[in-house]
Amino acid sequence: MHSKQAISAMVAVGMATGAVAIGCSDATITISSPADATTLASCDTVKGDVVIATGAGSTIDFSGDLTSIGGDLTCQHNGGLIQLSSTSLESIGGAFHLENITMMSTLKFTALESVGSISWQSLTALGELTFGTPGVTKAESVVIADTFLSSLDGINVRSLTDMNINNNRRLTDFSTQLSNLTNVLNINANGLNLKVDLPNLEWIANMTISNVTSFSAQSLAAVNGSMRFDSNYFESVSFPNLTDVQTGDFSFVSNPKLANLTAPLLTKIGGGFIIANNTALEELNGFAKLETVGGAVALRGSFSEISLPALDDVKGTFTATSTGDIQDSCDVLDELSSDGGNGDIQGTYACTSNNTNANNDTSSTGSTGGGTSNTDSGAFHLSSSISTIVTLASLAAMVSAFL
Numbered sequence: 001m002h003s004k005q006a007i008s009a010m011v012a013v014g015m016a017t018g019a020v021a022i023g024c025s026d027a028t029i030t031i032s033s034p035a036d037a038t039t040l041a042s043c044d045t046v047k048g049d050v051v052i053a054t055g056a057g058s059t060i061d062f063s064g065d066l067t068s069i070g071g072d073l074t075c076q077h078n079g080g081l082i083q084l085s086s087t088s089l090e091s092i093g094g095a096f097h098l099e100n101i102t103m104m105s106t107l108k109f110t111a112l113e114s115v116g117s118i119s120w121q122s123l124t125a126l127g128e129l130t131f132g133t134p135g136v137t138k139a140e141s142v143v144i145a146d147t148f149l150s151s152l153d154g155i156n157v158r159s160l161t162d163m164n165i166n167n168n169r170r171l172t173d174f175s176t177q178l179s180n181l182t183n184v185l186n187i188n189a190n191g192l193n194l195k196v197d198l199p200n201l202e203w204i205a206n207m208t209i210s211n212v213t214s215f216s217a218q219s220l221a222a223v224n225g226s227m228r229f230d231s232n233y234f235e236s237v238s239f240p241n242l243t244d245v246q247t248g249d250f251s252f253v254s255n256p257k258l259a260n261l262t263a264p265l266l267t268k269i270g271g272g273f274i275i276a277n278n279t280a281l282e283e284l285n286g287f288a289k290l291e292t293v294g295g296a297v298a299l300r301g302s303f304s305e306i307s308l309p310a311l312d313d314v315k316g317t318f319t320a321t322s323t324g325d326i327q328d329s330c331d332v333l334d335e336l337s338s339d340g341g342n343g344d345i346q347g348t349y350a351c352t353s354n355n356t357n358a359n360n361d362t363s364s365t366g367s368t369g370g371g372t373s374n375t376d377s378g379a380f381h382l383s384s385s386i387s388t389i390v391t392l393a394s395l396a397a398m399v400s401a402f403l
């Protein structure tokens with residue numbers, strides 16, 4: 001193998017006179033030409049990083065003997081690259097980092113299965129991935145931002161720490177085999193018709209989902225932190241298997257078409273229960289088993305009915321308010337705050353009808369003022385401005401934290 005590599009290195013020198021030869025064991029291998037890529041392809045494995053330089057050419061292909069890169073594979077701020085490919089590469093130990101490559105239309109890695117992390121940003125001409133089936137099945141984190149991709153087929157990871165899919169304007173379908181995620185799933189500001197389906201997801205630490213047209217997670221049984229859904233376009237969402245939101249909030253804010261929200265097995269919310277400014281949601285009666293809320297309950301909307309038949313323990317404030325008449329519901333809910341209910345609500349209690357401003361307050365706090373409002377639900381707070389955390393700047397910070 002050594003002699004083959006040495007010959008490759010000599011060939012490289014011969015082909016690009018004056019260029020520095022590539023060695024398979026270099027700590028950083030810089031690809032400055034298509035010929036360098038050919039040399040790289042003749043290594044069986046490389047332990048270090050591979051960097052594709054600006055000006056390396058329009059087509060970089062390192063298909064050949066190379067199956068594994070131990071470090072990162074990086075290409076940034078490259079306006080000339082059109083095609084990046086390898087049909088032999090199976091794993092990247094570090095980050096697969098592609099950023100600001102605005103002409104690249106082909107990303108072809110048909111053998112790639114395992115990546116330390118995927119971090120792709122500003123690949124504005126990339127319309128599809130040419131990956132194998134099932135494609136990448138192992139990765140720690142995945143960030144895909146500002147691409148022209150219409151699907152993420154080829155990324156089929158089952159277990160992740162983080163996933164952030166944002167500003168992919170053409171993305172319409174995202175269906176993945178993901179079964180658990182240990183930190184945060186963030187889906188925001190993608191195509192206006194994005195359908196998200198996570199059929200195998202069993203538990204997730206936190207998720208913030210915005211601007212999606214449908215959302216389905218039929219197997220989801222537990223959320224360890226918070227779940228937040230802001231400014232989505234779906235009419236109906238159900239969590240048929242969800243029993244427990246362990247430490248954070250269950251929050252639906254400003255989803256203008258939402259008319260049916262159900263979590264029939266949900267018994268406990270560790271943080272706040274926030275349903276606000278979903279103006280089409282008239283009946284809030286899909287939480288038949290909800291017993292315990294560790295934070296505040298804030299239900300503000302255009303309700304005609306609110307029914308929480310099993311609720312018997314609220315640590316924070318309880319606010320229910322509607323633009324419409326919910327007097328019948330209030331008559332039942334009032335029992336929770338009376339002594340007969342054994343002080344089921346520890347914070348202040350209010351239930352009001354005919355409140356023209358009921359949809360104006362989208363905060364996660366109790367709005368009745370004073371009292372022992374428990375608004376610190378132990379999770380992250382971003383109810384009113386999810387979009388601010390998903391700026392590309394913060395994304396860059398997140399990305400570098402993973403590298």
Ligand SMILES: *[C@@H]1O[C@H](CO)[C@@H](O)[C@H](O)[C@H]1NC(C)=O
Pocket residue numbers: 077078079080100
């Ligand atoms: C993106 O890359 C181009 C070169 O192709 C460069 O001129 C530009 O400054 C880069 N943009 C950013 C935001 O880094």
Ligand SMILES: *[C@@H]1O[C@H](CO)[C@@H](O)[C@H](O)[C@H]1NC(C)=O
Pocket residue numbers: 158159179180
């Ligand atoms: C997470 O999902 C993976 C893949 O399905 C599975 O092997 C692993 O056991 C799961 N971990 C936990 C803690 O549930």
Ligand SMILES: *[C@@H]1O[C@H](CO)[C@@H](O)[C@H](O)[C@H]1NC(C)=O
Pocket residue numbers: 182203204205222223224
């Ligand atoms: C989340 O909750 C599930 C179900 O209780 C548990 O199996 C999993 O280990 C928890 N994950 C984290 C990161 O706490």
Ligand SMILES: *[C@@H]1O[C@H](CO)[C@@H](O)[C@H](O)[C@H]1NC(C)=O
Pocket residue numbers: 218219220221241
């Ligand atoms: C719902 O949860 C139960 C028990 O946790 C599990 O056996 C069942 O397969 C789940 N259903 C779906 C559709 O995932």
Ligand SMILES: *[C@@H]1O[C@H](CO)[C@@H](O)[C@H](O)[C@H]1NC(C)=O
Pocket residue numbers: 183184205206224225226247379380
């Ligand atoms: C996600 O949820 C966990 C609880 O499982 C929590 O400890 C953690 O701080 C949360 N992460 C973020 C970024 O909110």
Ligand SMILES: *[C@@H]1O[C@H](CO)[C@@H](O)[C@H](O)[C@H]1NC(C)=O
Pocket residue numbers: 236238260261262
């Ligand atoms: C609301 O959604 C649930 C679960 O999908 C469904 O069973 C129920 O019939 C729906 N209710 C209405 C009024 O559409």
Ligand SMILES: *[C@@H]1O[C@H](CO)[C@@H](O)[C@H](O)[C@H]1NC(C)=O
Pocket residue numbers: 324325326327353354
């Ligand atoms: C709400 O307004 C309607 C129509 O004005 C009125 O009939 C009803 O009594 C009001 N309800 C409450 C609780 O004030």
Ligand SMILES: *[C@@H]1O[C@H](CO)[C@@H](O)[C@H](O)[C@H]1NC(C)=O
Pocket residue numbers: 356357359360
């Ligand atoms: C509440 O929102 C309505 C409709 O957007 C608006 O007309 C009204 O002025 C708002 N009220 C307050 C107190 O901001």
Ligand SMILES: *[C@@H]1O[C@H](CO)[C@@H](O)[C@H](O)[C@H]1NC(C)=O
Pocket residue numbers: 231254255256277359360361362
């Ligand atoms: C309520 O939701 C509507 C529609 O999504 C939005 O335009 C409005 O700004 C929201 N109101 C507040 C107070 O956030």
Ligand SMILES: *[C@@H]1O[C@H](CO)[C@@H](O)[C@H](O)[C@H]1NC(C)=O
Pocket residue numbers: 188189210211230231385386387
């Ligand atoms: C997308 O969601 C954010 C909240 O997370 C909201 O501010 C923004 O207006 C939404 N965009 C569209 C086009 O609905």
